[in-house]
Amino acid sequence: MEEGRANVACNPLRGASSQPQSPVAQKIQGTVVWFNVLAGYGFIKRQDSGIDVFVHRQAIVKPNPRHLQRSLGDAESVEFNLFGTPxxxxxxxxxxxxxxxxxxxxxxxxxLTAWGHQARDPGSSGQMNFVVEMCIATAKAFCGDDKRALCILLPKIL
Structure with missing residues (x-):
């Protein structure tokens, strides 16, 4: 019976996790074992004991600002609070x-930016490409499908 209970505790497919009952430990270091972006959950291996701990995307309080979804990278080092749930x-x-x-x-x-491009760091090596792409997007916004007007306006912008 104890073995069946362990399967229930570790099976994230049995429904959404319950609210935490009590904090067990705080500021635990760990490494992400795996995280499924589409499903929104994964597991973190505790650094101190090596035990895998369930994690849901809603538990991420400081997501990457460049991503639309909260997620964790494989083998990423993280810090978390541990809660006991049923x-x-x-x-x-x-x-x-x-x-x-x-x-x-x-x-x-x-x-994505307002022009539908991936947001890029302006200080990166691709800064010139970023500026050129933004100029082209601006020219397309003004000219629409008129290729002749685009050919006239684009050299003036660049």
Missing amino acids: KGPEARDVTGPDGAAVQGSAHARQR
Whole structure:
């Protein structure tokens, strides 16, 4: 019977996790074992004991600001509070090390600019490409489908 109970505690497919009953430990360091962006859950391996702890996307309090969805990257170092629930231990208040924002999964959708491009860091090596793309997007916004007007306006902008 104890073995069946363990399966219930670790099976995230049995429904949404219950509200935490009591905090067990705070500021625990761990590493993400895996996180499914579409399903919104995964597991974190505690650094101190090596036990896997369930984590839900709602538990991430400092998500990556460049991602639309809260997520965790595989093998990412995180810090979290541990709560006891009827289904087993659960990570809450998940952040990066020292309370920083998490990196997030490479599979999470990126935030887009108003022009439909991925947001880029202006200080990166792609700064010139970013400026050129924004000029082209601005010219297309003014000219629409008129290619002749676009050919006249684009050289003036650049």
